[in-house]
Amino acid sequence: MTKLNLDSILPLTCTRIGTCCHGNQVLVNPWELYFISKEKKMTSKQFRDLYCDLGGTRLKFNGDKDKWGKKACSQYIDNFGCSVHLGRPLACRLFPLGRQIQNSEVNYIHEGDSFPCLDGCSEVLNLPKLSVGEYLEGQLTKAHEAAQDAYLEVMQNLADIGFEFLLDSGLAESGDIKTLQMWRVMSIEEPELLVKRIGSEWMNCLLIPEIKMKTNKPISFIEKHNELLQLKIQDRFSTIQTMQGFHEASIVVMGLAIHLARSMGANPKSLTEHWIETAKGFGAKG
Numbered sequence: 001m002t003k004l005n006l007d008s009i010l011p012l013t014c015t016r017i018g019t020c021c022h023g024n025q026v027l028v029n030p031w032e033l034y035f036i037s038k039e040k041k042m043t044s045k046q047f048r049d050l051y052c053d054l055g056g057t058r059l060k061f062n063g064d065k066d067k068w069g070k071k072a073c074s075q076y077i078d079n080f081g082c083s084v085h086l087g088r089p090l091a092c093r094l095f096p097l098g099r100q101i102q103n104s105e106v107n108y109i110h111e112g113d114s115f116p117c118l119d120g121c122s123e124v125l126n127l128p129k130l131s132v133g134e135y136l137e138g139q140l141t142k143a144h145e146a147a148q149d150a151y152l153e154v155m156q157n158l159a160d161i162g163f164e165f166l167l168d169s170g171l172a173e174s175g176d177i178k179t180l181q182m183w184r185v186m187s188i189e190e191p192e193l194l195v196k197r198i199g200s201e202w203m204n205c206l207l208i209p210e211i212k213m214k215t216n217k218p219i220s221f222i223e224k225h226n227e228l229l230q231l232k233i234q235d236r237f238s239t240i241q242t243m244q245g246f247h248e249a250s251i252v253v254m255g256l257a258i259h260l261a262r263s264m265g266a267n268p269k270s271l272t273e274h275w276i277e278t279a280k281g282f283g284a285k286g
């Protein structure tokens with residue numbers, strides 16, 4: 001992996017050949033799903049059901065194959081390019097760069113030692129070079145980066161509630177081991193199984209919330225989304241009185257946190273192991 005700074009100069013002018021729109025992985029967080037669906041002139045539900053897999057968190061790559069046998073993104077049109085260019089997700093805006101947050105510090109990176117575009121688009125060497133900062137500005141990444149950061153907070157809010165149901169309810173003290181075991185299972189099971197386990201009502205609230213927006217500002221959308229999730233959790237679980245009830249509530253909310261983490265490219269397994277270790281530090285077992 002190569003770490004870059006905003007002044008790093010690279011052959012970042014895209015050839016527009018579409019190499020990276022084939023055989024790739026593009027994840028979408030719920031705001032990106034909303035944004036791209038608007039560009040496609042359909043509802044988020046229609047877009048998710050038609051064009052996403054991995055439990056609604058990734059664009060399908062089920063189009064025609066390129067000369068290397070790699071399938072095109074479902075949004076790619078031959079001899080035209082991206083059909084949702086203005087609504088494309090952060091991963092597409094950043095490519096060939098990636099964005100990594102370590103200890104609250106944002107780094108831009110690219111995979112390997114050599115510049116990724118050279119693989120299928122060596123023509124980039126004949127196009128103008130750009131600094132990383134100039135590239136990000138041209139790709140209008142700001143709103144999408146802000147959305148990613150805001151959803152990281154929503155994810156942590158959900159995980160915190162999952163902790164509360166386990167640690168503050170008496171459930172962990174009762175000797176329960178099933179809850180942490182189930183957190184672990186959810187972190188490694190197929191996303192579609194997790195979706196089934198949590199149920200479509202919760203998953204719809206996570207991925208395709210009913211939020212009407214006059215603007216495309218992600219932060220207002222995500223604030224409303226966070227509120228909606230919190231209200232639904234309160235509404236559904238505030239009257240629980242049994243240990244089984246707290247167990248089930250912790251599973252649902254943690255399942256949502258895991259799925260949201262997946263939609264942002266986090267590794268569900270290592271993140272959940274970290275949460276499990278934290279819970280164990282407070283006396284939970286499993």
Ligand code: SF4
Binds near residue numbers: 015021095
């Ligand atoms: S691989 Fe690089 S140069 Fe080629 S289409 Fe993708 S971003 Fe553009």
Ligand code: SF4
Binds near residue numbers: 022076077088
């Ligand atoms: S959304 Fe558009 S830019 Fe992104 S991979 Fe698909 S076709 Fe390419």
